Amino acid sequence: MNEKFFSLPQEKQQAILNGGYRVFSQNSYRKSPVSEIAAEAGISKSLLFHYFRNKKELYLYLWEHCAEITIQTLRQYGCYEKSDLFETMCSGLKAKVQIMRQYPYLGAFVLKAYYEQDPEIAPAIQASYQKHVDFKTNAALLKLDPSRFREGLDLQMMCREMYWASVGYLWENIQGRELDLDQMEQNFTELIEFWKEIYLRKEE
Amino acid sequence: MNEKFFSLPQEKQQAILNGGYRVFSQNSYRKSPVSEIAAEAGISKSLLFHYFRNKKELYLYLWEHCAEITIQTLRQYGCYEKSDLFETMCSGLKAKVQIMRQYPYLGAFVLKAYYEQDPEIAPAIQASYQKHVDFKTNAALLKLDPSRFREGLDLQMMCREMYWASVGYLWENIQGRELDLDQMEQNFTELIEFWKEIYLRKEE
DNA sequence: AATGAGATTGACCGAAGCGGTTTATGGAGG
């Protein structure tokens, strides 16, 4: 790819990336027109092809950029340091919202890319998996102390349940357009508080 | 549309519908090739155009058929009669699994159609909304008796939480291909049991 | 065996869209 891309003003770069994330997240790789991405970014198709040799290069750069942004943001929010389950979820959420603020379709793009089957790119995507950080694996790694939770609670099921609710919540908010991120963060914080209320052992 | 379609053997009809649900659920309306649907159903494109005047007619018939199947199955599983929240969820789940057994992509199709923006069909879809039955509205309608649940439990949040977890669970299982429906039903039943355990008031 | 009607298809059409290239434009710096 053309290094000149990086000397573009930040907002222009971001517009291009967001165009890519939007289009590639809503269509399969093959049915995602480069022209649509260019239009979304407010530049001509030719210029986009000036920065990226071809469609594949653009796509793979987006993928790479995803990983960078994600890791960087998670680190920035201290997600790798926390030991408490709910604290981890809370900062994980804040990191996710922060990413969505800058790149609203990045999350959807990752998912689409993950399941993409086009032989032109699937192998390359498959070859770079180790970067996935999600609630499921996270929760499994956090050796939980049963004495902190309600008696007889099935901790494994609790983790899966919270994971699914997070997926469902995020998914619904991504689909629904017009996402109010502040509202979303607020809602999710309430949800975590709710979980603490019902899952943690009551001191009395 | 051509009435001759209905005198096709049941399995052929179903193959056509499933082809449509698959393709339309994974691409936008405009980028869903009729030829792909025909191929999936094992017939020629020309024959498909013999049964349905054009793409739009096919799409709208699929939409209509969705509603029929959904309502019929929900009725069949007694979803409209139950009064207990968890019982309702349980039979709702079984109905959903039953539908997925026959039409694996119907659920995904409904969602895609719901958010479709193509001016050729969006108005028609928007004009037939009242048929949506989901956990959220269901739960709101079931006037819950607080004395059955744990003290101080936020019932509204509980409903939303269960709704999101259902969405998240179903969504993850739809994406993941190779869905084992029996396994899924089993998992979901366990999840409902888990909820009863944590949400219902303990008698002692 | 011949017929005829309906089921089914392959070939075809014009239009549109695709990825990518080439040429033209316009403006800043010397």
Next chain:
DNA sequence: CCTCCATAAACCGCTTCGGTCAATCTCATT
């Protein structure tokens, strides 16, 4: 005035699309 270079428009060859149509194939009836 010239050079450079960011940018865009026009263009190219190719594919794909929705939809049509004429030709086949099937098979019950004569």
